[in-house]
Amino acid sequence: MAPGLLSVNDRKHKVTVIGSGNWGSTISKIIAENTKAHPNLFEEEVQMWVYEEEVEYEGQTQKLTTVINNHHENIKYLPKVKLPTNLVANPSLEDAVSNSTILIFNLPHQFIHRICSQIKGKIVPFARGISCIKGVNVTDEGVSLFSEWIGDDLGIYCGALSGANIASEIAAEKWSETTIAYDPPPMDSSRNPSRVTTPRSATPNRATSQQNAAELSITPLANMQHKDARGRTSKTKLTPVPPEFPPLDHETFKTLFHRPYFHVRMVSDVAGVSLGGALKNIVALAAGFVDGRGWGDNAKAAIMRLGLLEMVKFGKEFFGETVSTGTFTEESAGVADLITSCSGGRNFRCAKKAVERGISVQEVEQTELNGQKLQGTSTAVEVNSFLKRRDLEHDYPLFTAVFNILEGNNTVDDIPELVAKADA
Ligand SMILES: NC(=O)c1ccc[n+]([C@@H]2O[C@H](COP(=O)([O-])OP(=O)(O)OC[C@H]3O[C@@H](n4cnc5c(N)ncnc54)[C@H](O)[C@@H]3O)[C@@H](O)[C@H]2O)c1
Numbered sequence: 362m363a364p365g366l367l368s369v370n371d372r373k374h375k376v377t378v379i380g381s382g383n384w385g386s387t388i389s390k391i392i393a394e395n396t397k398a399h400p401n402l403f404e405e406e407v408q409m410w411v412y413e414e415e416v417e418y419e420g421q422t423q424k425l426t427t428v429i430n431n432h433h434e435n436i437k438y439l440p441k442v443k444l445p446t447n448l449v450a451n452p453s454l455e456d457a458v459s460n461s462t463i464l465i466f467n468l469p470h471q472f473i474h475r476i477c478s479q480i481k482g483k484i485v486p487f488a489r490g491i492s493c494i495k496g497v498n499v500t501d502e503g504v505s506l507f508s509e510w511i512g513d514d515l516g517i518y519c520g521a522l523s524g525a526n527i528a529s530e531i532a533a534e535k536w537s538e539t540t541i542a543y544d545p546p547p548m549d550s551s552r553n554p555s556r557v558t559t560p561r562s563a564t565p566n567r568a569t570s571q572q573n574a575a576e577l578s579i580t581p582l583a584n585m586q587h588k589d590a591r592g593r594t595s596k597t598k599l600t601p602v603p604p605e606f607p608p609l610d611h612e613t614f615k616t617l618f619h620r621p622y623f624h625v626r627m628v629s630d631v632a633g634v635s636l637g638g639a640l641k642n643i644v645a646l647a648a649g650f651v652d653g654r655g656w657g658d659n660a661k662a663a664i665m666r667l668g669l670l671e672m673v674k675f676g677k678e679f680f681g682e683t684v685s686t687g688t689f690t691e692e693s694a695g696v697a698d699l700i701t702s703c704s705g706g707r708n709f710r711c712a713k714k715a716v717e718r719g720i721s722v723q724e725v726e727q728t729e730l731n732g733q734k735l736q737g738t739s740t741a742v743e744v745n746s747f748l749k750r751r752d753l754e755h756d757y758p759l760f761t762a763v764f765n766i767l768e769g770n771n772t773v774d775d776i777p778e779l780v781a782k783a784d785a
């Protein structure tokens with residue numbers, strides 16, 4: 362090689378996780394284990410941005426970041442789980458993301474807008490993101506995915522991770538599966554022809570044929586305008602990943618997240634994966650309501666069936682026919698997440714306790730979750746305001762019932778009659 366020239370893949374990716382809650386800390390643990398295991402691809406040290414707060418530890422008031430860095434445990438949001446020593450808690454958002462080429466967004470969805478405005482223009486231009494956020498972004502104009510919103514706001518490409526993933530089980534290294542949707546512009550995977558790629562299926566849930574073709578040839582940068590799986594052209598003109606870095610493709614992301622106890626399936630349906638994670642939280646509240654009322658497993662199964670139908674309908678109606686029904690019915694991000702969330706998720710548990718005690722779900726959240734945040738309550742309100750503006754509440758009777766129960770307009774006893782309209 363000529364002196365001064367970098368060989369392909371001389372550089373490594375630096376990874377930052379933005380968020381350090383129950384799931385943020387668990388995903389950080391997984392990633393730090395994998396960066397250590399794959400030094401050819403990633404810098405070993407992983408940054409984890411922590412929303413700083415004071416905690417009581419060993420009889421003293423200390424900063425949460427200090428406790429995490431000294432004792433390798435997030436005592437507030439993921440207690441009793443040892444975190445890898447190559448995971449560094451950082452209270453400065455700007456510092457945590459500086460020079461990072463992979464950004465993992467993992468925090469309650471209500472905080473993401475402010476976080477993005479803080480780091481806009483301060484990240485590596487060719488960085489790529491993965492959103493682990495379970496929620497949808499609802500504005501007056503409509504509903505969008507956080508992966509899209511993050512990508513457009515920061516001028517990067519962002520995929521999505523979601524699955525049947527109760528954090529505490531995964532942190533304890535109990536086996537589970539997840540789904541990562543990543544459908545980047547062809548240029549990302551095209552500029553490294555030396556990389557060996559395996560042929561991918563042509564089903565809508567696998568890498569697109571556009572990607573396959575792109576991996577085998579160099580795509581001129583002039584042709585960078587990219588349509589994703591649902592035909593949406595990104596507003597962002599992306600900066601290509603330089604050739605001295607390993608490509609940021611399905612293979613690299615699978616390597617970053619896959620563990621023996623955390624199995625990853627890569628797909629391209631970003632909308633389906635994101636919507637599955639967001640909407641199942643509304644259904645999990647309904648499952649908690651009927652369980653708290655003492656109606657048993659048959660009622661809960663009915664809620665899951667109706668919930669799945671409304672999830673698929675919502676995806677098809679507002680995100681187009683290119684959202685794959687298979688994502689909802691076959692992937693961890695769909696039906697599996699629905700089942701686990703309706704069995705033991707926080708939304709389910711808090712809704713159940715609320716009915717048992719005759720108090721609001723928000724009161725249970727405040728008293729029982731030690732700072733962790735429910736996503737189902739705000740998603741139910743946001744989705745309802747979106748449907749109401751379009752006069753579509755009646756087409757989504759379960760989502761609407763959950764909203765009205767949260768608001769005190771209906772009770773759990775009204776659910777059978779309200780959802781019967783779905784079958785009428
Ligand atoms: N916990 C799970 O089992 C799980 C599993 C899969 C996906 N998710 C999803 O992952 C996302 C993150 O969830 P989580 O469980 O890590 O969070 P969490 O429920 O533990 O929320 C607490 C986090 O919010 C942070 N926070 C509080 N106030 C803040 C503020 N003003 N600004 C910024 N951050 C603030 C806290 O520091 C803490 O990190 C959510 O969308 C959730 O639905 C959670």
Ligand SMILES: O=P(O)(O)OC[C@H](O)CO
Binds near residue numbers: 524525645701702
């Ligand atoms: O605890 P929940 O209800 O936020 O759900 C956690 C995960 O999303 C389950 O996959």
